[in-house]
Structures are given as C-alpha cells and as structure tokens.
Amino acid sequence: MLNIPAYLLANPQYYDYIRTLEFKANSIVEIIEGSGQLIRTYTRGKYKLQPTAHQSLTHFQLYDMGEYDPYSKEKILDITDYPVYLIQEKGVFAFKQEVVWKIENADEHPCLLYNSRYLFSYKLTDLQILRNDEDFNESLDIYYSHEDCQTMTIGNLKKLGITTLN
Numbered sequence: 001m002l003n004i005p006a007y008l009l010a011n012p013q014y015y016d017y018i019r020t021l022e023f024k025a026n027s028i029v030e031i032i033e034g035s036g037q038l039i040r041t042y043t044r045g046k047y048k049l050q051p052t053a054h055q056s057l058t059h060f061q062l063y064d065m066g067e068y069d070p071y072s073k074e075k076i077l078d079i080t081d082y083p084v085y086l087i088q089e090k091g092v093f094a095f096k097q098e099v100v101w102k103i104e105n106a107d108e109h110p111c112l113l114y115n116s117r118y119l120f121s122y123k124l125t126d127l128q129i130l131r132n133d134e135d136f137n138e139s140l141d142i143y144y145s146h147e148d149c150q151t152m153t154i155g156n157l158k159k160l161g162i163t164t165l166n
Contacts, residue, residue, distance in 0.1 A: 002058040002086055002118065008143035012112055013095035013166060021120070021143060023047060029062060032070070042070035043079065050083075058086040086118045093117050093144065094157055096164045107155030111164060118143045
C-alpha cells in the first residue's frame with residue numbers, strides 16, 4: 001500500500017522531463033506533466049482512499065478534479081471523477097541518470113536506485129494485463145517514490161551486482 005503523503009515520479013532518470021503524482025496528507029492530489037523545460041499540464045483535485053484486500057494495491061477515487069494553467073493556476077476545465085489504481089512491485093530498479101555534462105570516468109556516472117515501483121492505471125483490468133505481460137516495457141504508467149530513491153554511481157551499483165534498466 002502506498003504511504004501518504006507520497007510524491008511519485010515517472011521516468012525519474014530524465015533531467016528535462018517531469019511527470020509526477022503527488023498525494024498530499026490533506027487529501028489533495030496534483031498531477032504535473034512536462035518536458036523540454038516546460039510544464040505542459042497541471043491537474044489538481046481531491047482523492048479518497050478506497051479499502052482493498054491486497055497489501056500491494058492502492059485504490060483512490062479522484063474527484064473535484066480540474067486542469068489548470070500551469071503558470072497562472074487559472075482553471076481551464078473540469079474533469080469527471082474517476083478511479084485510480086496503483087500496484088506496488090518490490091524489487092531492484094536502477095537507472096543511469098541523464099546528465100548534461102561530460103563524465104570522464106564511466107564508473108562515476110550518477111544513478112538512481114529504487115526498491116519498489118508503482119504500476120498506475122485508471123482501470124484495474126489494465127494493471128492485471130500489465131502484470132501478466134512478459135514483454136512489458138517501461139512506460140509512462142510506471143512511477144517511483146521520491147522517498148525511496150537512493151543515489152549512487154554506476155561503479156557502486158556494479159559492486160552490488162546491480163545493472164541499470166536503461
């Protein structure tokens with residue numbers, strides 16, 4: 001189950017890309033998307049946790065949602081209430097971080113290491129399909145918790161016997 005408050009990131013290894021889900025303790029949810037140094041979408045509303053029988057599954061009902069101009073924060077449109085499902089998968093998920101500077105020693109390249117990830121969907125059936133698909137690739141529907149992130153070099157990952165996903 002997801003611990004609240006939670007700040008989740010998709011594709012955290014990219015320096016010029018942002019896609020986040022933030023579940024705040026006061027039942028506010030914010031979803032931000034952008035790339036190329038530009039925030040393109042800002043969605044905000046409220047969430048309600050729905051009980052589930054499974055430890056790894058979190059079900060939220062999102063309501064009072066709206067899309068807002070990411071800079072002026074003026075409301076652009078109302079969004080219909082909808083459910084969100086997150087399944088936590090435990091494991092070792094390491095990424096070579098995208099950098100804009102030259103790294104002389106390849107073993108010094110910065111990396112991000114996570115011990116779990118969250119599969120995200122608007123439909124529970126989609127998550128079940130994703131989990132059972134052996135050819136499943138990384139996509140925008142996978143998030144990593146900011147609180148779970150460890151930074152280290154690729155050299156340190158190698159010493160631990162860990163290879164990166166990218």
